Amino acid sequence: MVIRIMAATSLVTLLTLAIWAQRGQVPAGAPAAPAITASEVTAMIAKSPSDKNALGQRMLQLGTYNVNMEHRVMGQAAAVHEKEAELFYVIDGAGTIVTGGKLVEEKRTNDANLSGTSIQGGVSKRISKGDWIMVPEGVPHQIPTVEGALTVMSLHLPR
Secondary structure, eight states: OHHHHHHHHHHHHHHHHHHHHHHTOOOTTOOSSOOOOHHHHHHHHHHSOSSSOEEEEEEEEETTEEEEEEEESSOOOEEEESSEEEEEEEEEEEEEEEESSEEESOEEEETTEEEESEEESOEEEEEETTOEEEEOTTOOEEEEEEEEEEEEEEEEEEO
16 A cells, blocks of 8 residues: 555656646745655544545645545535546545536536536446546546545646
């Protein structure tokens, strides 16, 4: 597990730095390579509540790019990000992700995001430790069920 976490963290760091370098806007004094250790990730997971989801726990940040940990013990509402894609890496556990289709009971969350109670007509896929999922911008997605607990890394990729 430690090797997979380190590999995922390294890949995310490389992706983030590559994207940032293409923008040519590295601020003065910015760290060259933000990092998080496998033991730090393990500690974050251990601190997560066992009776409710813990979303948006910051793992790494570089400019406008944030790598977050989401520890889920139950399903979550569906979402659409209208101005960014979202990359998930499953750190541990298993569950089901639904992508595509149409939001049910759609509501505007803010100027760039929509939420819904579920997804109608989407494609369900079981996900588990080591899986990568790229959700393009504008695509409804939801993790409606987890098998015990599911911990994912999430990276939002603004256009």
